[in-house]
Amino acid sequence: MESLEVLREKLDSIDDQIAALYEQRMNVCGQVGEYKVKAGRKVFDRQREKEKLADVASKVSGDFNKKGIQELYQQLMSMSRKLQYRQLVEAGALGRLPFIQINDLDKQNARVVFQGTEGAYGQAAMRQFFGENVNSFHVRTFREAMESIEEGAADYAVLPIENSTAGPVIEMYDLLDEFENYIVAETILPVVHTLSGLPGAKLTDIKRVYSKTEALMQTSRFLDEHSDWQRISVVNTAIAAKKVLEENDISQAAVCSSYAAKVHGLSVLVDGINDDDDNSTRFIVVTNQKVFLKDASKISIRFELPHQSGSLYGILSHFIYNDLNMTKIESRPIKGRPWEYCFFVDFEGNLEDPAVKNAIRGLREESQNLKILGNY
Numbered sequence: 001m002e003s004l005e006v007l008r009e010k011l012d013s014i015d016d017q018i019a020a021l022y023e024q025r026m027n028v029c030g031q032v033g034e035y036k037v038k039a040g041r042k043v044f045d046r047q048r049e050k051e052k053l054a055d056v057a058s059k060v061s062g063d064f065n066k067k068g069i070q071e072l073y074q075q076l077m078s079m080s081r082k083l084q085y086r087q088l089v090e091a092g093a094l095g096r097l098p099f100i101q102i103n104d105l106d107k108q109n110a111r112v113v114f115q116g117t118e119g120a121y122g123q124a125a126m127r128q129f130f131g132e133n134v135n136s137f138h139v140r141t142f143r144e145a146m147e148s149i150e151e152g153a154a155d156y157a158v159l160p161i162e163n164s165t166a167g168p169v170i171e172m173y174d175l176l177d178e179f180e181n182y183i184v185a186e187t188i189l190p191v192v193h194t195l196s197g198l199p200g201a202k203l204t205d206i207k208r209v210y211s212k213t214e215a216l217m218q219t220s221r222f223l224d225e226h227s228d229w230q231r232i233s234v235v236n237t238a239i240a241a242k243k244v245l246e247e248n249d250i251s252q253a254a255v256c257s258s259y260a261a262k263v264h265g266l267s268v269l270v271d272g273i274n275d276d277d278d279n280s281t282r283f284i285v286v287t288n289q290k291v292f293l294k295d296a297s298k299i300s301i302r303f304e305l306p307h308q309s310g311s312l313y314g315i316l317s318h319f320i321y322n323d324l325n326m327t328k329i330e331s332r333p334i335k336g337r338p339w340e341y342c343f344f345v346d347f348e349g350n351l352e353d354p355a356v357k358n359a360i361r362g363l364r365e366e367s368q369n370l371k372i373l374g375n376y
């Protein structure tokens with residue numbers, strides 16, 4: 001058997017050839033890119049890539065090598081595409097993204113909708129972002145809030161998208177997908193829950209607790225200590241507080257903010273019952289116009305992928321290659337197509353950045369139904 005040194009020398013000489021061939025290949029890809037810029041052709045040619053993968057696999061023997069060379073070529077072709085997208089950006093052939101840059105939001109004259117009722121966390125988030133004197137109204141559901149924006153009854157909606165303890169508010173993802181409304185800002189609200197009941201109620205009186213599902217999740221450790229209590233979900237924490245007052249039953253309590261308890265005439269039985277002391281919720285500000293602020297630094301997108309091995313892996317490389325930091329990914333089922341999913345990705349950047357334009361160009365060509373949900 002040959003020594004390790006000798007074997008490594010052999011590898012070095014093979015790798016020299018691979019490196020030289022890689023450079024030659026990329027050089028030709030660059031020429032293909034120039035051709036495509038002039039001819040206005042799309043970079044990604046799925047059929048050609050499929051044929052190429054079959055062809056290279058046929059040139060090696062054994063399943064292990066066939067799989068291996070295909071993986072290698074997927075990477076090579078992905079690099080080739082990225083080079084070509086860059087050429088398109090440099091040639092100014094990217095076109096305009098359908099979003100208009102604005103300098104600031106007119107918070108003074110805005111009419112804003114939140115979900116729930118007086119005392120909802122959405123109201124607190126709205127006041128945090130728009131100020132105490134904001135002109136606002138409330139609706140019962142997230143869907144109604146999205147409709148108010150779409151119809152123009154309100155300029156902005158402030159809606160929860162994610163909680164630091166309970167995770168994503170999945171309904172919001174589906175609504176962002178469904179409506180032509182866009183995220184223009186976000187605000188993070190510290191959330192401290194109380195257990196509140198009728199004035200005079202004692203902890204030992206309680207048998208039923210009402211709140212929004214997410215709030216019940218965020219206080220599950222406390223509620224688990226009272227496993228005999230029935231937990232009932234309603235659409236909003238402040239609506240839960242209102243219900244407890246209206247039904248006037250000493251055995252009922254709500255998980256809500258101390259402000260909601262005060263507004264609806266309840267007494268706080270236990271304060272700070274959230275599992276996590278740093279419990280906070282991220283709210284998005286949604287509007288019906290495709291606008292983004294000059295200093296926006298986060299982009300949310302949504303796309304679908306073909307049911308194929310490696311397709312998510314291939315798509316994510318657009319972030320890596322453009323040096324974009326991906327901050328979040330969620331998947332949701334696609335309506336009417338059981339067991340197929342769409343992906344929601346957040347990444348850092350501004351729609352004016354060439355790297356972002358480049359990534360979006362690639363994502364648009366290589367995924368299906370890409371939608372930019374907002375830059376904020």
Ligand SMILES: C=C(O[C@@H]1C=C(C(=O)O)C=C[C@H]1O)C(=O)O
Nearest residue numbers: 029032043044045048049077080
């Ligand atoms: C180089 C091309 O562009 C892309 C990259 C390919 C490659 O690197 O082989 C193949 C098809 C295209 O998706 C081409 O169209 O030939």
